[in-house]
Amino acid sequence: MTSQKSDTAMSPKITGELLRLLRQAMRNCKFFSEPIQAYIVPSGDAHQSEYIAPCDCRREFICGFNGSAGTAIVTEQHAAMWTDGRYFLQASQQMDNNWTLMKMGLKETPSQEDWLISILPENSTVGVDPWIIAADQWKNMSRALTSAGHSLVAVQDNLIDAVWTDRPERPSTRLRTLGLEYTGISWQDKITALRGKMTKRKVTWFVATALDEIAWLFNLRGADIEYNPVFFAYAIVGMNTIRLFVDLKRLSDPALREHLQLDSPSKPELSVRTFPYESVYTELQAVCAALGPKDKVWICDKASCALTQVVPKSNRSPIPYTPLCLAKAVKNAAEIKGMKVAHIKDAVALCELFAWLEKEIPKGAVTEISAADKAEELRSQQKDFVGLSFPTISSVGPNGAIIHYRPLPETNRTLSMNEVYLIDSGAQYVDGTTDVTRTVHFGTPSAYEKECFTYVLKGHIAVSAAVFPNGTKGHLLDSFARAALWESGLDYLHGTGHGVGCFLNVHEGPCGISYKTFADEPLEAGMIVSDEPGYYEDGSFGIRIENVVLVVPAETKYNYRNRGSLTFEPLTLVPIQVKMMSTELLTQKERDWVNEYNRKCRDVIGAEMERQGRREALEWLSRETQPIV
């Protein structure tokens, strides 16, 4: 796909009529015995995916805002949408006056529960589709509403779908099988390892609902959701059975049947029984009907409320992260090798882009969109390219301050010698997933732009070079990224890093680096996260410096209680622009880090460019990696 895709706009969606229809549906007894006073529209799908297929973009449909995170709530009188700091500007531009933007993370912003309680008439009923609300969110919301005299009810028919006349079909793309050279472990061994963990915790069933976990478990990839090589499926794994729920039409491919050993399973307990996607509910009911009083079913807290409630509470063993999520996060040698190769190819393409931009910008014809397209074109020339890993953020000057900006024809700016350019982009290769942000200037940056860039760089280095004990959770590193900005009274309203999948979702759990104290798991060698502090000056410019980094053991002078230490190794190898730095604000250690990093880019990426015969990029690379003195 190209970044010119314009199914969304930065001008507000007109929602008056839609809201009227939705409110009609809220009063319509076709859907429930009594009218509901509020309807919650979360942003996810039935798998609580972050990126979703067009048929699942219900929150976007009703309010116009198309960022990756946000919850809309509609009542008889009000319509409000909660999103986080990455999206404040974008949301305010995409929603019309019918909507109130609720800026999460600001002190004055009420939570959804508090807001509902403050505006609802007594004894109100609040509805939500139980498939698209996670069990833990349902629980919190239900508890808060109940304690205020209201109630939360599951509305089986989705009310957005009821008013969405031209809703697209659910996709069902061809499935791709991945061999051991990419995955390092066969799906059979992954099942065996999962069952080992189940035995250890005395669990008899495991319900997999997250699409990336199912793709990872079976060493399969799809293309049902743009940017995310996943496919719509559920899986239920018992000690002797494996049930896979997918669109059965997909199973005619002989390579796939062979991969899953559908026609000749090696062992009975590794035989995969396939069922239609929709039948997960009834099959899980059947499994649960046969449960003994002591049988435990593992289902993630983040699974849908609908599916979670099928499992009797006494049999439920809820977990914040599934064993698949944890196993997937720690990359094995084959995956690390693949990620390194993917990042080298990706860096070649991005360096080529910068070399091209340097030449083309003075001619005045490069725009945010054409730059993003060029980046995609250059990436697509690299071996095993599959597609982008998220919509390219290609932003000039003030557009850079819109954290998850995506250039559209009506917002498209021309790159110039006078404004900061921020490009956050990445791709899916069969061997790995990339995600990199560089902020550059093609003319002379202002002193203030350089100052802010340098604070962000200091934060980036502070995380990347951090040494910390084994067992440290990522959120404990978040403040390192902010200290230099904080000292000058600056900050950024997003987390510092997220887990990155291997030819999988560009955002994955259970590790990350964020000021939000979610229940992240401790960092371990082999985990891969991003390091991406930023600074955003509304109306002027945006700065972000992002590398994908691998958690590796660190050598330290001492070794307290034999715990061992960890640090990060950058996988992303694209030079950081020296021109943007106020080098006098850097310490000697920071200058050494920059020189060492840029030198490594020159050596590793230069060698690959040489191999690929990309002369112009090579010349650019050697110019851009001259050491700071």
Place this chain on the structure above:
Amino acid sequence: MTSQKSDTAMSPKITGELLRLLRQAMRNCKFFSEPIQAYIVPSGDAHQSEYIAPCDCRREFICGFNGSAGTAIVTEQHAAMWTDGRYFLQASQQMDNNWTLMKMGLKETPSQEDWLISILPENSTVGVDPWIIAADQWKNMSRALTSAGHSLVAVQDNLIDAVWTDRPERPSTRLRTLGLEYTGISWQDKITALRGKMTKRKVTWFVATALDEIAWLFNLRGADIEYNPVFFAYAIVGMNTIRLFVDLKRLSDPALREHLQLDSPSKPELSVRTFPYESVYTELQAVCAALGPKDKVWICDKASCALTQVVPKSNRSPIPYTPLCLAKAVKNAAEIKGMKVAHIKDAVALCELFAWLEKEIPKGAVTEISAADKAEELRSQQKDFVGLSFPTISSVGPNGAIIHYRPLPETNRTLSMNEVYLIDSGAQYVDGTTDVTRTVHFGTPSAYEKECFTYVLKGHIAVSAAVFPNGTKGHLLDSFARAALWESGLDYLHGTGHGVGCFLNVHEGPCGISYKTFADEPLEAGMIVSDEPGYYEDGSFGIRIENVVLVVPAETKYNYRNRGSLTFEPLTLVPIQVKMMSTELLTQKERDWVNEYNRKCRDVIGAEMERQGRREALEWLSRETQPIV
């Protein structure tokens, strides 16, 4: 009191017979219909106090370990005790072979729930006294046990008390009234402010169970618990009524009756009705019997399970921190002024101690105990001294590595010119509470001791000088204190800081600086916390540098989104020993901080010494505050 108090020992308590008696009680149907398979002994009292009266030291009685935090669990076959890194050494020395020490925070240590589940026979019953387990702990424990087929039951008669033949009486000391010059706000205004918050949250009743909150609310202090100027009480505040539950014998004091306006309340809604301490249960039952379906009762998650369960679940509005806890944490101008005065007096005493030690140590007759006694003697000479704020940690060489060490005759070491000396001490003055740790050497420290001290100092400075946005939670600053240690593979297994009360508990919520992501409240100007990183080399030495610091607004170059910034102002003003520093490891900024800090000590404390005519200490002070060059 003096630090020679020897009701506890560092040699293990012999517990075989006690455990036999306890296990007998566990099987005895006098206490419950069926025998219980495990009994949990938490460390708190019915108010979930950290420091407790002798009559409440049940966990210490049964296992011998007398640290401030720890939970014992006894089953038919096993006896285990969980505590955190501060106490690993101490606990292993105080418990005999009947006990297994469970080191919390280490990866291999099971949680109490997991351990119980792993060893209990099927369908076991686990008992606990519902008064000394907090409601939130009960809930977690009960949920985990139930999900594994066991059950948690409330045992109304405490089984430790049943086997504790010489258990002391509950104290009932004289109450002290505090005037506006110390408290800044009358108790009547505090009640009115509390009711304002109740109205805002539509809450009709508030149950106060934490002793320091009740003392703060009524501007009263007691001496029921050593080091903590509190008294045993409960309070129930309604919109028009105030019920105070205390030993009624205490109410004969005319000054107290006048203070509480017991005989002539100014307004009916400010009339305090007094009840016997024990009647809180039945009175709360009476209050709850009259509740309407919409009436909400505020009770802290940390209140006892017994009292919490009196409130019907539908009327309960549980809160992680009470409004009193939050209000108490932000000190007003009178309290800040008092705390500053208290810290100046305290610094005079501590500097005098160091001057005295310098002179006396070469004579070879100063021990950990005599040094602690001298510190108390010097503090007691200061105006409005009430007592110590916790048992003095006076430790030489290897004893310093026992984080919450307390010198006893059998462990008492002599201070020398060859070993590191760590003293962590503090006092209660009528105007404020202090808590300070200094680590010093009276001869020549080794290069390694200096290196470790310098890493700890770098951490101390990194927190103290940190600038951070309004609304930042303290746990986000914890890693600043560790970065220098981590880089060399070192760490310490305790938090970096705790809230400090004003002539109240030396440890108080809801703010703190810790790697544990408890639900701490954001730091606000006026809050007071400690900054106390450390390093402990088992068998060799301990290092800790602790100041009490006040959260103050910070001036920054920019002001992102008008949020404003905060930083810390040290209230503790005792010089940090330059001799212990490897100054070449400090950055210029860190050296400037040390010089500025020691200069402030010289100016402020020097002036007070001058006023008090303490010549020798003044001379010591001016020697110890020479700038690093």
